[in-house]
Amino acid sequence: MEVPILxxxxxxxxxxxxxxxDADLNHLRMGLVQQVVKFRSxxxxxxxxxxxxxxxxxxxxxxxxxxxxxxxxxxxxxVGIQPEVAFxxxxxxxxxxxxxxxLDLEExxxxxxxxxxxxx
Amino acid sequence: MRAGEIRVAINSDxxxxxxxxxxxxxxxxLGFSTGDATLVATAISELARNIxxxxxxxxxxxxxxxxxxxxxxxxxxxxxxxxxRDIHQAMRDGFSTSGSLGLGLPGVRRLMDEFEIVSEPxxxxxxxxxxWKQ
Numbered sequence: 001m002e003v004p005i006l007x008x009x010x011x012x013x014x015x016x017x018x019x020x021x022d023a024d025l026n027h028l029r030m031g032l033v034q035q036v037v038k039f040r041s042x043x044x045x046x047x048x049x050x051x052x053x054x055x056x057x058x059x060x061x062x063x064x065x066x067x068x069x070x071x072x073x074x075x076x077x078x079v080g081i082q083p084e085v086a087f088x089x090x091x092x093x094x095x096x097x098x099x100x101x102x103l104d105l106e107e108x109x110x111x112x113x114x115x116x117x118x119x120x
Numbered sequence: 121m122r123a124g125e126i127r128v129a130i131n132s133d134x135x136x137x138x139x140x141x142x143x144x145x146x147x148x149x150l151g152f153s154t155g156d157a158t159l160v161a162t163a164i165s166e167l168a169r170n171i172x173x174x175x176x177x178x179x180x181x182x183x184x185x186x187x188x189x190x191x192x193x194x195x196x197x198x199x200x201x202x203x204x205r206d207i208h209q210a211m212r213d214g215f216s217t218s219g220s221l222g223l224g225l226p227g228v229r230r231l232m233d234e235f236e237i238v239s240e241p242x243x244x245x246x247x248x249x250x251x252w253k254q
Contacts, residue, residue: 019141022133022169052158053140055165056224084158092162092227 003028005035010042011112013105018050025061033068042074042116045108049080059094066099075115076100079108125183128168130199131176136168139180146182147193152253160193160251163231166224167197167247175201175245185250192233192252200244207237 003024006013012035014028032044046062048054054062066076077100081089089095102108126146128139143164147157164180171178178199185194204210211226225247229235232249239245 019137021137052144053161053165055162055169056227057169082158084155087155088158088162088231091159091230092166093230094227 003031005032007035007039007041008109010040010116011109012036012039012041012044013047014044015047015049016051018052020051020058022057025058029061029065029068032065033072036069036072036074043112044069044074044076045105045112046076046078047080047105047108048078048085049082049104051082051085054081054085054089054094056092056094059089059096063096063099066096075112077102077108077111079103079105125181128180128182130168130171130178130180130197133169133172136165136172139168139182140164143180143182143193143195146184147251150184150191150193150253152193152251156251156254159231160195163228163249163251164195164197166228167195167249170224170245170247171197171199171201175199178244187252190252192250194248194250195232196246196248198244198246203241203243203245204237204239205241207239211237 003014003016014032036044062078069076078096079102081101100111102111126142128135128142130139140161144157144161147160168180178197181196183194185192228249232251234250236248
């Protein structure tokens, strides 16, 4: 399953679907980093609103994506973690330490706008 | 195959997705809250991933269980892989032999109400977990 990646100015927006396999996540990790390079993006928003399960592999992949993108000098914001998914992650002992999160796409964009303003 | 039992063969990462979707569907069908259905689906995802990572193939069996006046879901993850040499160690947070996060089994135990593991080196692994409807 392909994850659609939208380009919105200097920001890339990747929207996760519910049924992503490990292979899809690996594919996305490479795809996102390549596009950040290609478009000289300053930030990536990963929208996980539709994800019904965030297990150890998915959260590790998200952390890796964020760290790789940071090495490129860009920001990553994870948006839309559902309350029940957040609950399950905490029970499982999963964290997204060092990765910015926001309520939804709108909040994620607002966070980045503020951040860019401060650094410009 | 016993009545009402759903079996999902686990051979690849795609089967992990299939197994957790079936588990969620069963939980919702039984009237579990979406929160508890998510816990069930997440536990299945971790158990199925253990099978793929350590044993390559195995099976997840899902069924409805009844006790005095409650209903629940039982999930049995079985494989005939290498087995676990030290179960106590495997049940400690942070332990992993496959370079993964090592949160699998203790995490699954926290997600579920009941947890049982039978394993011996060379003899495969069977993990049985249950979640009761609140």
